[in-house]
Amino acid sequence: MSITVADVEHVARLARLELGADEKKLFAGQMDAILGYVEKLKELNTDGVRPTSHAIPVENAFREDLVCPSIGVDKALDNAPLKSGTYFSVPKVIE
Amino acid sequence: MNIIDMTISGLHAALKSKQLSSVEATKAMLERIETVEPQVGSFITVTADHALECAATADLRIASGRMDMLTGIPLAVKDIFLTEGIRTTCGSRILENFIPPYSATSYQNLRDSGAVLLGKLNQDEFAMGSSNESSAFGVCRNPWDTTRIPGGSSGGSAAAIAARQAIATLGTDTGGSIRQPASHCGCVGLKPTYGRVSRYGVIAYASSLDQVGPLTRDVTDNAIMLSALAGYDPKDSTSVDEPVPDYVSELAGGIKGLKIGLPKEYFIAGLDPDVQKTMDAVIETYRRLGAEFVEISLPHTDYAVATYYLIATAEASSNLARYDGVRFGHRAKEAAGLLDMYTKSRSEGFGAEVKRRIMLGTYALSSGYYDAYYVKAQKARTLIMNDFIKAFESVDVMLTPVAPTPAFKIGEKVNDPLQMYLSDIFTIPVNLAGTCAMSLPAGFSADGLPIGVQLIGKPFGEEVILRAGYAFEQATEWHKATAAL
């Protein structure tokens, strides 16, 4: 296992993070150490073992199809960094 | 007795008998906060005016005879709980100005029973940390030794109790974030079974591991708090519709014949001698109280940290995608286009530890690595869970250390994340198994630092560990010690 700066850059792009040159190097080293440690899971024989997503077995949590009041435009937009009318405003999206 | 030293049960009695009003109690707590806050840093936001309003309302409620156990009790909650109209930061710059339009179910339950909110407590950013050092709002210090960390991520929740700035507090625990700071600060901290308390309105770190729980001065208070918090919430699909016992009345009854398991993997060479000594003394006390000890094995313990850091970071990388500067939170001022807005906002808003975990989690889920990391970790989680199921066939509870060492020095581990992660080895397996556990004050190190022990219960067996904790507390004085601040 060896995490390169290029790996770090790829992952940062996926995660929408921007890292400085020093940070990239630092993260590459730290991720390398952590992922190196995590390699120990390979020792485990997990053939036929079901993966666990929930430790406590719960299934079929539903709600009925009944309308609940919305929170209202004002509350919805209250924390918006930028809005226009009742829209959230973002830098132009080009399709 | 000083108001600030009171327990919930003590203050409740005083309020009920009208010896004190909630406003008086609240004022006393606010004064205490003001006095010691510069040394401790437990709070991110103190809500003094709101607290006094709550207290006045509580006094009216008391006068009208509609009093609950928590009516008029001044509490504080970790800044991870959404509080409608009150800033909620989760310890992060990215939410520095976020005023939530709704409240977390757990916090709302406390408010509904008349509790007074003193403020929002310091924490590691997005609950990612074991030392409270990743908070964007300043370090929080251990009231027993202000050169040391209070633990994390619910560092403020534990420190505020030790510093007597709140009667009780609310924290969250994903890999030990209630139990470890409770241990380091000498208070009682309980992580309930996954699904026991609603997660609705609690800012998510790792959804399959996060759980809300109380930190208190003693076990009775913890039972009172848990009674107010526990229960099914239709807004949280993972909350469980199990009957809620009366935790307070279940406390007495003793522990004669209680089978306590000692998992051999937790008593490793290299355990801090003070921690080892504390464990030995606790075992001795329990033996005297009539408990039986059984050596058990949790064979996959050694894989827990690796498993945890894959699952938790993977979930976190996705949970934290919503902080994109569009609808709330920090947005970078100077951005050339949408992509730049995203990356700049997130990079400016998140601290280093959060970025590190997002990166790790993104990597673990990314194409080509998913099976080797994430799925493998989920399978390892199954093995770890099975360890617990098997062990609980022969014991009622387990007794283990909470942390390998007492509170370490501020700055000691910041540059070595892996070492920091490894210090959670005794608390993490419980989250992976989804069961409940409690940290109980049980002694002090040679340096005078509190040391806690962990009681682990079966799923939905909170009343059993509370009873075991209560019995221990009745036989010892550790919980009565106060930090000389």
Added chain:
Amino acid sequence: MKYQPVIGLEVHVQLLTDTKIFCGCSTKFGSEPNSQTCPVCLGLPGALPVLNKKVVEFAIKAGLSTNCSITPRSIFARKNYFYPDLPKGYQISQFEEPICQHGWLDIQLDGQEGKRIGITRIHMEEDAGKLVHGDLTGLDDNSGVDLNRACTPLLEVVSEPDLRSSDEAVSYLKQLHQIVTWLGLCDGNMEEGSFRCDANVSVMPVGSDTFGTRAEIKNVNSFKFVKQAIEYEIQRQIDLIEDGGTVVQETRLFDPNSGRTRSMRSKEEAHDYRYFPDPDLVPLVICDEWVERSRTELPELPEQCRKRFVSQLGLTEYDAEVLTANRPLAEFFEAGVAAHGNAKAVANWTMGEITRSLNDSGTSIRECPVTPQLLAELLKLIDEGTISGKIAKTVFDEMWRSGKAPQLIVEEQGLVQVSDGGAIESIIDEIMAANAGQVEEYRGGKEKVFGFFVGQVMKVSKGKANPAVVNELLLKKLKG
């Protein structure tokens, strides 16, 4: 070289639930931007999804109607990507273990044998919000985000790449459209995006069994455009290959104005959606009893209905097809048959006057002022000879306008048919006397004049004279 197109369709079906898939906000269309939002569909910190049970019921029905098996234990997954219309930074969808799998639909093209088209899977997911640009918002350099649609329930129906022409694709799509609207799962409005289609298109040399590289065409929102887009894309790929180029795997956008597809400039990187099970949602377990209960709740499907109309009611294939175009129409027809009995007559009137009037007034069949019962009463008046078929049309128009019963209209307006020979005879006599010239012409062999006399009789009788009686008497009298 000859090329064989290979087409697979991914159809997004917006479900007709009252509320969103994971929260209680209304799904009503056309409200003020962001007025139908809550912490869950805004993706606020701490908010958690809870599954709308009706979405599951709809998905099961869609699955059973397309011959799918229902997955006993299905799970939701997060599809992670950043986009301003996606509030959480991930879409809750299903990846492994979708709710329905391994189905099929049979299509039938004119003059060809029937063909079975495989359905790989149907899964549930949430829709994204809406982005608006430019003038709509008053945002000069910015885009606006409206999250009213975010978290609206969708079914994604993914076909196998079994389709081999644009006609097959359209036929499959129409049948799927008919099923989901028939079941009331979707309003089927393609323009508003309630039923939208992405097409995966590739070509390979005829005889090859290796598929070519496919392009995914997005945004085809009518049957006509689906045909156009697929045909354009097939030709584009063939031309490209013939010119020595290679098809690249990409997403292309159909432009209805030009009829072309164009590349959506591939983003700065390939997508890596990092699917994983959503820890906020628990497994969905559907037991056999639930599936069977849904099966019994299913109405007769259009295909079965069509076949029954032919075999039991004696309709032509064509009439049966028209009358099963949608469920309310078929139900109207059946109610009419139940009230009247003559299926052919009810069919003719339903396809004729009723459909015409509905179209002219823009009314839906559910709001048709002439109910099947009233239509049956009208037909009975014709059967009994009370009114003529011609007068019936006048009565129908009045029924449409006023909603009155046909019997009442006939009485009020004195429209009862005159079949009394004496009365008609005297009218004929009068007319013959006044038009002696024409009588001569007829008798001189110009039989076309007969029509003139019929017209005159009907005019004088205000259309009420029984045409059969008129014919008979006129013939007798004119022949002298």
